[in-house]
Amino acid sequence: MARSYTSSASASAIAVYQYLESKGCDVEYIFSEAGINFQEINNPSARVPYENFEQLVRLAIQATGDPGIALQIGEYVHPTSYYPVGISFLSSRTLGEFCRRAQRYASIYSTNYNVDYVSEGNTAWLINTPVAALRHSDVGYVSIEGWAVVMLRFIRYMYKPDYHPALVRFTTPCAGDLQAYERHFGCIVEFQADRNGICFAEQDLQVVLPAANADLARQSDKVVMEYLNKLGRLDLLGQVHAKIIDLLPSGRCNMEKVAEAMHMSNRKLHNKLAEANCRFQEILDDTRRELAEQYMEQSDISVSEIAYMLGFSDCSNFSRSFKRWTGKSPSAYRENKAREL
Numbered sequence: 001m002a003r004s005y006t007s008s009a010s011a012s013a014i015a016v017y018q019y020l021e022s023k024g025c026d027v028e029y030i031f032s033e034a035g036i037n038f039q040e041i042n043n044p045s046a047r048v049p050y051e052n053f054e055q056l057v058r059l060a061i062q063a064t065g066d067p068g069i070a071l072q073i074g075e076y077v078h079p080t081s082y083y084p085v086g087i088s089f090l091s092s093r094t095l096g097e098f099c100r101r102a103q104r105y106a107s108i109y110s111t112n113y114n115v116d117y118v119s120e121g122n123t124a125w126l127i128n129t130p131v132a133a134l135r136h137s138d139v140g141y142v143s144i145e146g147w148a149v150v151m152l153r154f155i156r157y158m159y160k161p162d163y164h165p166a167l168v169r170f171t172t173p174c175a176g177d178l179q180a181y182e183r184h185f186g187c188i189v190e191f192q193a194d195r196n197g198i199c200f201a202e203q204d205l206q207v208v209l210p211a212a213n214a215d216l217a218r219q220s221d222k223v224v225m226e227y228l229n230k231l232g233r234l235d236l237l238g239q240v241h242a243k244i245i246d247l248l249p250s251g252r253c254n255m256e257k258v259a260e261a262m263h264m265s266n267r268k269l270h271n272k273l274a275e276a277n278c279r280f281q282e283i284l285d286d287t288r289r290e291l292a293e294q295y296m297e298q299s300d301i302s303v304s305e306i307a308y309m310l311g312f313s314d315c316s317n318f319s320r321s322f323k324r325w326t327g328k329s330p331s332a333y334r335e336n337k338a339r340e341l
Contacts, residue, residue, distance in 0.1 A: 012146070013038070013048060015076035016060055025063045033059055050112060050133060057139045068176020070142045071184050074149025078157075090158050093294050096205035098158070099126050100290075102151060104238065112143060123166055124205055126151060127197040141172040144196050151198060152185060158209050162186070166201045169193035208297060208337065236272055237283065244287045248311040255280040289325040292318075296333055303330045 013031075017038060020027045031038045034056035036048055061069055078086075085105045092098040099117045103126070106115035113130040128147050134140035148168060156163050164186025174181070174191040181189040243261045247253040258280070259269040273280055288310050295306045307318035322330050 011077055012073075012143075013053065013056065015073045016056055018076040019069075019073050020060055020063060023064050025060075030059045030063060031056065053143075054137055054139055057142045061139065061142075066176070068145075068180060070145035070149055071176070071180060073142075074146050074153055077150050077153060086154075089154055092158070092209060093297055094206055094208060095155065095159065095200060096124070097290070097294075098155065098209075099124065099200070099205070102126055104241075113147065122202045124200050124202065125195070125197045126200070127195050130196070141170070141175060144172065145170060148196070148198055149184070159207070163204075165198045167199040168197070169199070170196050172196075236276055237278060240269075240273070240280070240283050241287055244284055245291070248288070248291070249309050251308075251311045251313070253284065253311045285321075285325075288321070292322055292325065296322075296330060297337065299334070306330075 013036060017027055017031070020030060028038070035052045036056060057069070060073075061067055064072075066072065085101075088105065089098055089101055092101060103115045103117040106113070112134045113128050116125075116127045116129065118125050118127065128144055130140060130144055134143055148170075152163075152165065167187055168181075168185045168189045170189070170191050171193055172191060178189065178191070239262060240258055243258045244253055247257055247261065255269060256266050259266045262269065264272075270280070273283075292306060292310060295301050295309065303318070304315050307315045310318065312318040312321070319330055322328075322333070326333055328336065
């Protein structure tokens with residue numbers, strides 16, 4: 001049977017190491033018993049078989065006597081531990097954009113679950129669906145809970161330290177102290193629920209984050225996508241999105257050029273997108289809109305520069321598209337955002 005790998009092994013294992021060290025445990029012995037060489041995981045691209053990481057968690061619970069260990073370990077994780085994806089997360093314009101990145105880049109920080117971002121009425125959910133190996137593991141709940149703790153840590157770091165979501169749910173039983181979980185997340189936490197996820201109020205998703213940086217976000221996204229592509233984990237839609245980002249400033253971004261950059265025919269790309277129930281124009285529009293909103297937050301970038309960077313032939317075409325996307329002209333949008341600050 002093929003082993004599963006935790007892409008975030010470096011950050012996760014280092015966090016476990018630091019937590020155990022703070023408790024006065026014999027860290028080197030525990031890592032040795034788990035079959036993990038701590039010196040090797042200092043490399044950000046390090047990989048650890050899930051079976052070894054799983055054993056590390058068992059030994060950590062045994063050493064500390066704390067089954068709710070995920071709440072503690074997550075506090076030792078810093079956004080930059082997940083380079084390059086952490087930098088991309090930190091430059092997100094809104095929480096909604098952060099959630100979309102968390103979904104898009106999930107395979108970088110773990111290969112053991114899928115992440116989805118879905119809207120439900122006046123709320124939205126960031127949902128974690130673990131693979132079978134995690135669901136059937138006696139300590140798999142630690143990785144699932146740890147994911148939620150790390151996502152919230154990112155959000156509190158880039159938004160506000162006392163932020164709390166609307167609701168948190170886990171499919172697993174509560175292994176620790178329920179009150180400790182609710183104090184940590186600042187909301188009701190439900191166990192043995194229908195999903196593993198974090199629920200956000202709609203109004204929170206639109207708040208512009210203090211560290212938003214459109215240019216840094218664009219550059220970081222390119223690095224992340226190149227990294228994913230190198231690992232062979234960038235799906236068709238991700239590849240198209242990455243090529244669009246590359247080609248937009250050239251003014252020659254169309255399906256033919258994207259197909260050429262992906263070394264396939266126009267027809268083949270069209271058919272593959274159709275199989276995925278997507279259309280090229282929709283992906284192009286979504287990418288342009290996402291970048292446009294990021295750039296419009298940067299007052300030092302003129303509307304004409306933004307139009308150029310997004311591949312529009314002139315400002316009037318960009319303005320019409322921007323109004324279609326947001327319901328406001330570029331100038332009105334900027335004025336409105338300036339009043340909000």
